Amino acid sequence: MKLKTYQARTMSEALAKVKKELGPDAVILHTRTLRRGGVLGVGARPIVEITATSDTRAAGARKPAPRPTDAQSTDAPAEDSTLSRSVAMAQAAVKAYGAVEARESAASASARKPAATPPVAGRSKPVSGMQFRKGGVVTPPRKQDVPPPQPKKAGIALIDTASFDLPMPPEVNTDVAIEVDTDIRSEIEEIRQMVRNLVDRSDRSAFPDAPESLTSFYSHLISQEVEEQLARELLHRAAKNLGVRRNVRVADEIVRMELRRLVGEMLPTPSPLKLARPGRPTVVALVGPTGVGKTTTIAKLAANMKLRERKSVGFITIDSYRIAAVEQLRTYAQILKVPLISVLSPGDLRSAIDRMSNMDLILIDTAGRSQKDDPRIAELHDFLRAARADQVHLVLSSTSRDRTTREAIERFRPLGVTQLIFTKLDEAVGLGVILNTLKRVDLQVSYLTNGQAVPDDIQIASTGKLAKLILGFDDPNDLMQRSRKEQMGVAI
Numbered sequence: 001m002k003l004k005t006y007q008a009r010t011m012s013e014a015l016a017k018v019k020k021e022l023g024p025d026a027v028i029l030h031t032r033t034l035r036r037g038g039v040l041g042v043g044a045r046p047i048v049e050i051t052a053t054s055d056t057r058a059a060g061a062r063k064p065a066p067r068p069t070d071a072q073s074t075d076a077p078a079e080d081s082t083l084s085r086s087v088a089m090a091q092a093a094v095k096a097y098g099a100v101e102a103r104e105s106a107a108s109a110s111a112r113k114p115a116a117t118p119p120v121a122g123r124s125k126p127v128s129g130m131q132f133r134k135g136g137v138v139t140p141p142r143k144q145d146v147p148p149p150q151p152k153k154a155g156i157a158l159i160d161t162a163s164f165d166l167p168m169p170p171e172v173n174t175d176v177a178i179e180v181d182t183d184i185r186s187e188i189e190e191i192r193q194m195v196r197n198l199v200d201r202s203d204r205s206a207f208p209d210a211p212e213s214l215t216s217f218y219s220h221l222i223s224q225e226v227e228e229q230l231a232r233e234l235l236h237r238a239a240k241n242l243g244v245r246r247n248v249r250v251a252d253e254i255v256r257m258e259l260r261r262l263v264g265e266m267l268p269t270p271s272p273l274k275l276a277r278p279g280r281p282t283v284v285a286l287v288g289p290t291g292v293g294k295t296t297t298i299a300k301l302a303a304n305m306k307l308r309e310r311k312s313v314g315f316i317t318i319d320s321y322r323i324a325a326v327e328q329l330r331t332y333a334q335i336l337k338v339p340l341i342s343v344l345s346p347g348d349l350r351s352a353i354d355r356m357s358n359m360d361l362i363l364i365d366t367a368g369r370s371q372k373d374d375p376r377i378a379e380l381h382d383f384l385r386a387a388r389a390d391q392v393h394l395v396l397s398s399t400s401r402d403r404t405t406r407e408a409i410e411r412f413r414p415l416g417v418t419q420l421i422f423t424k425l426d427e428a429v430g431l432g433v434i435l436n437t438l439k440r441v442d443l444q445v446s447y448l449t450n451g452q453a454v455p456d457d458i459q460i461a462s463t464g465k466l467a468k469l470i471l472g473f474d475d476p477n478d479l480m481q482r483s484r485k486e487q488m489g490v491a492i
Contacts, residue, residue: 003029006050007036014050022054029053214239217255224472226432227402230439234262256473263435263467270461271419271444273301273361275311276390281359283387287380287415288395289408290368293423295325296452297395298363299332303455306336311360315340316352318383319367329365332454346386353387364389371411381415393446395421398428402436409441419446422461425469425476426450435470450476459483 004022008014011031018026030051214235221231238258244250276282284301286294298315305311315333317340319325326342333340339359341352349364356362364387369376384392394417396405409417420443422434427450438445448466451457457480459465468474 002055003051003053006052007047009045009047011048011050014048018050018052022052026052026054214244214250214255217259220472221432223430224432224470225402225428225430225436226470227436230432230436234259237262256471259471260464260467260473263470264463266435267438267463267466268442268444270446270463270466272446272460273305273391273393275360281314281353281357281362282391283353283362283364283389284391284393285364285366285384285387285389286393286395286421287366287384287412287417288368289371289397292368292395292397293449294368294395295319295328295365296454297421297423297447297449297458298329298365299336299454300449300456300458301447302332302336302338302361302363304458305361306338307455312358313338313361313363314356314359315363315365316349316356317342317365318344318349319365325365325367346382349383350386369412371408377411377415384415389416391418392416393419393421394443395423396437397424398422398431398433399424400433402433405433405437406440409437409443413441417443419444421445421447421449423449430472431470431476434466448476450480456480 006014006017006021008017014031018028028050032049033046034049036045036047217238218231218235221234222228226234238244238255241262242250242254242258273284274282286298288294302313302315306313313336315329315338317326317329319329330340339356341355343349343352353362366380366383367376369380371377392415394409394412396408400408409420420437422431422445425431425448434445445461445466447458448461448469449458459480465474465479469476469479
């Protein structure tokens with residue numbers, strides 16, 4: 001006998017699934033209610049589960065099979081014992097479904113009176129649209145029993161096991177189930193406390209001489225992707241400056257303020273884009289690995305300079321490898337009404353710059369290059385040498401790992417990199433990578449970006465704001481929203 005199990009939020013939904021897949025002649029063998037979902041069982045929801053089959057041998061079992069004699073019992077087919085067990089489960093199913101139907105009827109009793117007569121004592125309540133007949137099998141109603149306008153309903157065949165001399169499965173003790181659920185919740189809470197203790201011990205083993213009030217901050221810094229050695233250095237300095245000793249508690253807000261101050265001291269002064277003297281254009285090139293958002297960042301810079309600073313801007317692209325990138329920049333150029341020139345050689349680049357000599361700012365969009373692709377980086381070096389750019393901003397993704405970021409800086413720095421731009425702040429797990437990077441290299445940060453909105457999702461990397469982001473004390477999206485209000489002259 002082939003059995004199938006169906007699960008749904010309610011009994012009616014589960015029955016609908018049985019009807020849909022197994023048809024109106026399906027045989028329900030077992031039902032139960034279980035809990036699913038949640039976290040470690042907390043917040044789990046009740047689920048109704050039905051075990052059913054479409055085997056006609058089970059549905060056609062109208063008469064009780066004769067009890068085998070001792071001589072016959074060894075020769076009885078395996079299917080007979082299977083059918084017996086199935087029938088026993090069917091008894092539980094009929095009783096459970098009758099209870100569900102009774103509850104649903106009681107819920108709607110105030111709106112209308114039930115038309116059907118109460119079920120016979122000891123029998124489960126018949127399913128709507130079905131009737132019992134002699135032999136125990138539930139069948140759809142006969143034509144004459146149904147009013148003409150009412151469509152005939154297909155029913156699921158159930159086995160009436162009243163005539164079978166088989167023991168019923170034991171009743172479920174709901175009090176025990178509730179008590180077990182309480183025990184599980186208690187065990188979950190114990191597990192959570194054990195995890196907290198393990199984390200606390202791990203922090204103390206990694207930072208054993210830290211005052212108790214600073215231990216949690218060490219774990220927080222690590223979660224923000226700050227290097228362990230740098231996190232210990234910050235907390236040692238904070239403890240020294242605040243005069244914190246072991247077993248002495250300090251208010252968390254005081255520790256936060258001190259950490260912001262210390263991180264701010266480690267960060268270089270921001271260096272945003274500045275125009276050269278009047279009468280000549282300022283040439284700025286953006287370089288970096290593939291997929292870090294150079295083209296979108298160029299559009300944000302151009303929009304801010306043209307719309308807010310009222311400066312004339314021109315685009316030059318040497319990204320001839322990706323047609324989509326050229327089209328994207330062309331779309332921005334059309335929206336901002338700025339000129340765009342696409343070049344293929346260093347000589348063409350120099351000529352394009354000369355043609356835009358009346359502009360205040362010329363932004364050069366370069367093709368993304370892997371830091372491991374030496375020939376392509378050498379080719380890019382030839383372009384930048386011909387451009388004689390005033391500033392070269394290396395664009396890095398804040399979602400990159402420390403090692404990837406360090407390697408990118410090492411390989412692109414010979415191109416004359418003067419500033420760094422960190423993008424995708426809203427996608428990063430933690431922004432400690434920025435602090436780790438700036439601690440090693442002598443470069444300034446010009447801008448921070450997140451999101452795709454032009455010109456809004458870009459901001460000057462001021463030390464105070466950047467320190468809060470690195471420490472996880474501020475959200476990049478909230479910071480950008482406040483920046484927009486500031487630019488609009490709205491007091492925060």
